[in-house]
Amino acid sequence: MNGLGWGVKSLARHPLRTALSLAGIAVAAAMLLDMVMLSGGIEKSFSEMLLTRGYQVRMTPKGTLPFDSEATISGASRLVIALRSEPGVEAAGAVLGTSLYGRASDSLVTLFGYGIEPQAQALYQLTAGRDLARDDTSGILLSEPAAGLLRAGVGDTVTLVGRLDPQIAEAAIGRKLLVRGQVRWLYDYRGQPSVGTLLPVMQRLARQSSEDRASVLMVKVRDDALVAVVAERLRQRFPQLEVNSVADLVVHFKQRLVYFRQLSYILGSMSLIVAVLLVATLLTITVNERLGEIATLRAIGVSRATIVRQVLAEGAALTFAGATLGILLGLGTARYLDAILTSFPGLPAAFSFFVPRADTLTFAALVLLITGSLAGLYPAWLAARAPVAATLRAEAT
Amino acid sequence: MIPVSLPRWLGASGLFCLLATSPAAAQVAEVAIERALARELELSVGDTVRLGTAPDSMDRRAVVAAVYEPRPDPAEIAKRERHLRMHLPDLAALLGVPDQVDRLGVGLHPGVSADSAAAALNRTAFGFRAYPSSAIAAESSQTFLVVSRFHRAIAVITIVASAVFLLCIMLLKVEERRMDAAVMRFVGVRRRTIFGALLLEAALVAAVGSAAGTGLAFLAGAATNAYYRRFFDTALTFSQITPQIVLFSVLLSLALGLAAGGLASWRLVRTRPMVLWGRG
Amino acid sequence: MSEAGPVLLATALLKDYPMNGETVHALRGVSLRVHRGDYVAIAGPSGSGKSTLLQLIGGIDTPSSGSVEILGTRLESLKDRELTRLRLTRLGFIFQRFHLLPVLTARENVELPMAEAGLGGAERRARARELLAYVGLGGRADHRATQLSGGEMQRVAIARALANRPAVLLADEPTGELDAATGQEILDLFRRLNADGTTLVVVTHDQRLAAEAGRVIHMLDGRILGD
Numbered sequence: 076m077n078g079l080g081w082g083v084k085s086l087a088r089h090p091l092r093t094a095l096s097l098a099g100i101a102v103a104a105a106m107l108l109d110m111v112m113l114s115g116g117i118e119k120s121f122s123e124m125l126l127t128r129g130y131q132v133r134m135t136p137k138g139t140l141p142f143d144s145e146a147t148i149s150g151a152s153r154l155v156i157a158l159r160s161e162p163g164v165e166a167a168g169a170v171l172g173t174s175l176y177g178r179a180s181d182s183l184v185t186l187f188g189y190g191i192e193p194q195a196q197a198l199y200q201l202t203a204g205r206d207l208a209r210d211d212t213s214g215i216l217l218s219e220p221a222a223g224l225l226r227a228g229v230g231d232t233v234t235l236v237g238r239l240d241p242q243i244a245e246a247a248i249g250r251k252l253l254v255r256g257q258v259r260w261l262y263d264y265r266g267q268p269s270v271g272t273l274l275p276v277m278q279r280l281a282r283q284s285s286e287d288r289a290s291v292l293m294v295k296v297r298d299d300a301l302v303a304v305v306a307e308r309l310r311q312r313f314p315q316l317e318v319n320s321v322a323d324l325v326v327h328f329k330q331r332l333v334y335f336r337q338l339s340y341i342l343g344s345m346s347l348i349v350a351v352l353l354v355a356t357l358l359t360i361t362v363n364e365r366l367g368e369i370a371t372l373r374a375i376g377v378s379r380a381t382i383v384r385q386v387l388a389e390g391a392a393l394t395f396a397g398a399t400l401g402i403l404l405g406l407g408t409a410r411y412l413d414a415i416l417t418s419f420p421g422l423p424a425a426f427s428f429f430v431p432r433a434d435t436l437t438f439a440a441l442v443l444l445i446t447g448s449l450a451g452l453y454p455a456w457l458a459a460r461a462p463v464a465a466t467l468r469a470e471a472t
Numbered sequence: 473m474i475p476v477s478l479p480r481w482l483g484a485s486g487l488f489c490l491l492a493t494s495p496a497a498a499q500v501a502e503v504a505i506e507r508a509l510a511r512e513l514e515l516s517v518g519d520t521v522r523l524g525t526a527p528d529s530m531d532r533r534a535v536v537a538a539v540y541e542p543r544p545d546p547a548e549i550a551k552r553e554r555h556l557r558m559h560l561p562d563l564a565a566l567l568g569v570p571d572q573v574d575r576l577g578v579g580l581h582p583g584v585s586a587d588s589a590a591a592a593l594n595r596t597a598f599g600f601r602a603y604p605s606s607a608i609a610a611e612s613s614q615t616f617l618v619v620s621r622f623h624r625a626i627a628v629i630t631i632v633a634s635a636v637f638l639l640c641i642m643l644l645k646v647e648e649r650r651m652d653a654a655v656m657r658f659v660g661v662r663r664r665t666i667f668g669a670l671l672l673e674a675a676l677v678a679a680v681g682s683a684a685g686t687g688l689a690f691l692a693g694a695a696t697n698a699y700y701r702r703f704f705d706t707a708l709t710f711s712q713i714t715p716q717i718v719l720f721s722v723l724l725s726l727a728l729g730l731a732a733g734g735l736a737s738w739r740l741v742r743t744r745p746m747v748l749w750g751r752g
Numbered sequence: 753m754s755e756a757g758p759v760l761l762a763t764a765l766l767k768d769y770p771m772n773g774e775t776v777h778a779l780r781g782v783s784l785r786v787h788r789g790d791y792v793a794i795a796g797p798s799g800s801g802k803s804t805l806l807q808l809i810g811g812i813d814t815p816s817s818g819s820v821e822i823l824g825t826r827l828e829s830l831k832d833r834e835l836t837r838l839r840l841t842r843l844g845f846i847f848q849r850f851h852l853l854p855v856l857t858a859r860e861n862v863e864l865p866m867a868e869a870g871l872g873g874a875e876r877r878a879r880a881r882e883l884l885a886y887v888g889l890g891g892r893a894d895h896r897a898t899q900l901s902g903g904e905m906q907r908v909a910i911a912r913a914l915a916n917r918p919a920v921l922l923a924d925e926p927t928g929e930l931d932a933a934t935g936q937e938i939l940d941l942f943r944r945l946n947a948d949g950t951t952l953v954v955v956t957h958d959q960r961l962a963a964e965a966g967r968v969i970h971m972l973d974g975r976i977l978g979d
C-alpha cells in the first residue's frame with residue numbers, strides 16, 4: 076500500500092484509546108450480529124422445524140392455525156384419501172391432538188395425545204424401540220417426559236383415560252396399550268408429556284370417532300417447486316379448510332412475532348450507529364492530531380487519494396478487529412438470549428430465536444465493515460482538505 | 473357470510489362476567505362482540521349474525537346485543553383472534569355440549585385460604601383440578617416474565633455498550649485538550665487547576681448529555697407507544713419511563729462520565745508537557 | 753523540459769496574507785533563477801519572507817501574482833493532482849523539524865515517496881538502504897523515527913527528500929533545531945550532495961551554511977536585497 080500502512084500503524088500510538096474504541100465496536104458488533112440473527116432466525120428456525128419431515132402443507136379448520144385451537148375437521152379419513160389422489164401429492168396424513176390422562180400407579184397424570192397415521196406422519200422421530208405398524212391398535216409411542224410420568228418404557232403396558240365425566244366420578248373410556256417406542260415429538264415444548272396412538276384409537280379416547288375428527292391434515296408435495304400450486308388447488312377443492320404451505324405459516328408466525336423483528340431492526344440500527352459514531356469520532360480526533368503529518372505528506376508529494384485511502388483503511392482495520400471480537404462476543408450472548416426466549420411456555424423445544432448462519436454472519440460482518448469504513452469518510456475528507464502551507468506553518472509554532 | 477369460528481375455549485373468557493347477570497332466555501341468542509370484530513364485520517347493535525362451529529354448520533342465529541372494548545391484554549395483541557361473548561346456555565347449545573363448561577369460578581368466604589380450598593377440592597373431586605387464581609395468574613404471566621427477562625438481558629448489553637461508548641468519548645474529549653494542557657503547563661498553571669478545569673468540562677458534557685439523552689428517551693418512548701398502539705390497535709403502554717429509570721440512567725452516565733473524564737484528565741496532567749506537545 | 757534552461761525560475765512573486773482585515777505583504781516582487789548544480793542559500797531576518805518564498809517555489813502554496821517554473825513547467829497551470837505529482841518526482845523537501853512519520857521506521861520513511869511514485873517493493877527497499885547508507889545511517893534503517901536523535905532524523909529526512917531523484921532540494925532552516933556539531937554534519941552532507949550534482953536551495957540563519965553555499969540571496973521585507 077502506498078502509505079506503507081501509515082494509517083493503520085497510527086492506531087498503535089494511543090493504545091488505551093484504540094482498545095476502548097475496539098471494545099465499543101465489539102459490543103456494538105455483537106449486538107448487531109445478535110439482532111441480525113434474531114431477525115432472520117425466527118423465520119428460519121420455524122420453517123426448518125416445520126419441514127423436518129418434508130411435509131410442506133398443513134390443512135386445518137377454516138380460520139385456525141395448526142394446534143392453535145381445539146377446533147377439528149370432520150371426515151378426516153375421507154379427506155386423506157381424497158388428498159392422496161391429488162396430483163403432485165406424495166403423502167398425506169391426519170393428526171388429532173387432544174388432552175387426556177394416563178394412569179400412573181394410583182393417580183392420573185395429564186398427557187397430550189396425538190392420533191397419527193404412521194405411514195404418513197410429520198410429527199415425530201423415533202429415538203428407541205420401533206414405530207407403530209399401520210394396523211397396530213394396541214401400541215403406543217411415548218415422549219421421554221411421558222415415559223417418565225407414566226414410569227413406563229418400551230415393552231411396558233400403560234393405561235390411557237380419555238374424557239372424564241365428573242358426575243360419574245369414573246373414567247369414561249380407558250384403554251390398555253403396549254409401549255412400542257420412544258419418540259421425539261417435533262412440536263412439543265420442553266418437558267411435554269405426549270403420547271401417540273393410531274388415529275382411530277385416539278379419536279375413541281377423545282370421543283371424536285363418530286365424526287372421524289382430526290386437528291390437522293399434513294400433505295407432502297412431490298416437488299418443492301409445486302407447493303404453492305398444489306396448495307392453491309387444495310384451497311379451491313376444500314374451501315371449508317384452511318390450507319397453509321409452510322411459507323404461509325411462516326408469514327403468519329412472523330406477524331405474531333413482529334415485535335421481535337422490529338426490536339431487532341431498531342437495536343440493530345442503533346448498534347450500527349454506535350459503531351459508526353465511534354469510528355468516526357476516533358478517526359476525526361486522530362486525524363486532527365495528525366494534520367501536521369498529513370501536511371508533510373502532501374508537501375512531499377503524497378496524493379490526496381493516498382491519504383484518503385489510509386484514513387479509510389484505518390477505519391476498516393478498526394472495524395474489522397472490532398467486528399471479529401464482536402462475532403465471538405455475539406455468538407456467546409446469542410446463546411444466552413436464546414436460552415431466555417426459548418423458555419417461553421408452550422414453545423416447541425426444537426425452536427430457536429437466534430440461529431447462527433453463515434449468510435447472516437457474513438451479512439452482519441459486511442454491513443458493519445462497509446458502514447465502519449464509510450465512517451472514515453468524514454475524517455478522510457478532513458485529512459484530504461487540510462491546507463498544506465498553513466498547516467505546516469501552524470505546526471512550527 | 474363471514475365465518476366466525478368459535479374455538480371451544482373462547483367461550484370461557486366471557487363466562488364469568490355473564491354468569492353474574494341472570495341470563496335472559498331469549499328466543500334468539502344474544503352476543504356481545506368486541507369492537508375490533510364489529511369494525512371488521514361492519515356490525516352494530518341490533519344486527520343479526522349466524523354462528524357455527526365450522527363453516528359448513530353456520531346454523532345459529534344471534535343478535536348483536538352489545539359491542540365492547542376488551543380489557544387491553546398484552547397476551548392477545550399479536551394474535552389475530554377475535555372474541556365474542558354469549559350466555560352460557562347459548563354457547564353450550566351452539567357447541568352441542570349441554571351443561572358442560574371449561575372452567576368454574578369459585579368465590580370463597582373471607583379468610584379462607586385459596587391454597588387449602590384448592591387442595592381440599594382436589595382431594596375430593598374427580599375429573600377436574602382446582603387452582604388458586606394466583607397460580608393461574610402466575611402461569612399466564614409466564615410469557616411476560618420471559619419477555620421481561622429478555623428485555624433485561626438486552627438492557628444489560630446496551631448499558632455495557634453505552635458505558636464503553638461514553639468512556640471512549642470522554643477519553644477522546646479530554647485528549648483533545650492535550651495541546652491546551654501543554655500550553656497551560658508551560659505558562660505555569662498548576663496541575664490541580666488544569667485537572668479541575670478538565671473535570672469540570674467532563675462533568676458539563678456528561679450533564680448536558682444526560683439531559684439530552686433523557687429528552688430523547690421520552691421522545692423515543694412516546695414514538696414507540698404511538699406506533700405500537702396503532703399497530704396493534706390497543707390502549708396498552710409499551711414503553712414506560714419511570715423516574716427510577718431516569719435517575720438510574722442519569723446517575724450512571726454522570727458517574728461514568730466523571731470517572732472516565734477524571735481518569736483521562738489525570739493521565740493528561742501527569743504527562744510531561746513536552747510529551748504532550750509531541751516532542752518528548 | 754529544456755535541459756539547458758534553469759531548473760527553477762521564479763518571476764515577480766507577490767504574496768499577500770489577509771490578516772484581520774489588513775493585508776500582510778509577505779513577498780513584494782521576488783524573482784529568482786536557479787541552475788542545475790547550484791547551491792543557493794537564502795538568508796535574511798525573521799519575517800523577511802524566506803519560508804514564504806520557499807513554499808511558493810516548492811509548489812506548496814500559490815503566489816498572489818507572479819509565476820514559478822520548475823524545469824520549464826509553470827506551476828500555476830497545473831491541477832492540484834499534477835502539482836502533487838511534480839512535488840513528488842521533481843522536488844525534495846527538508847523541514848526544520850524533520851517531519852518524519854513517527855509510526856514508520858527510518859527505512860519506511862525513505863521508502864514512502866517511492867511507494868507513492870509506484871516503485872516496486874524490492875527496488876525501493878534497495879534504494880532506501882542505499883540512501884540511508886549515503887547519509888550515514890546504514891545501521892539504523894529499522895529504527896522507528898522516534899528512536900533517533902535530531903541529527904539522525906534530519907539525515908533520514910534528507911534521504912527521504914532524495915528518494916525520487918529530485919531536480920531540486922528545498923530546505924527550510926535544516927540546522928535550526930540542531931546543535932552546532934550536528935548542524936555541521938548536515939552541512940557536510942549538503943556539500944557532498946552538491947558535489948555529487950544535486951541542486952540545493954536552502955533557507956538559513958546559519959552563517960556557516962551561507963558561507964559554504966555558492967550563492968547567497970539576502971532578503972528583507974519581502975524583497976531580495978542582494979544576490
Ligand SMILES: Nc1ncnc2c1ncn2[C@@H]1O[C@H](COP(=O)(O)OP(=O)(O)OP(=O)(O)O)[C@@H](O)[C@H]1O
Pocket residue numbers: 465468769770771776777778796797798799800801802803804805
Ligand atoms: N498564513 C499567514 N498569515 C498571515 N501572515 C503570514 C502568514 N504566513 C506568513 N505570514 C507573514 O509573512 C511574513 C513572512 O513570513 P515568513 O515565514 O516567510 O518569514 P521567514 O523569513 O521565514 O521568517 P523566519 O526566519 O522567522 O522563519 C511574516 O511577516 C509573517 O508574519
Ligand SMILES: [Mg+2]
Pocket residue numbers: 802803804924
Ligand atoms: Mg521561516
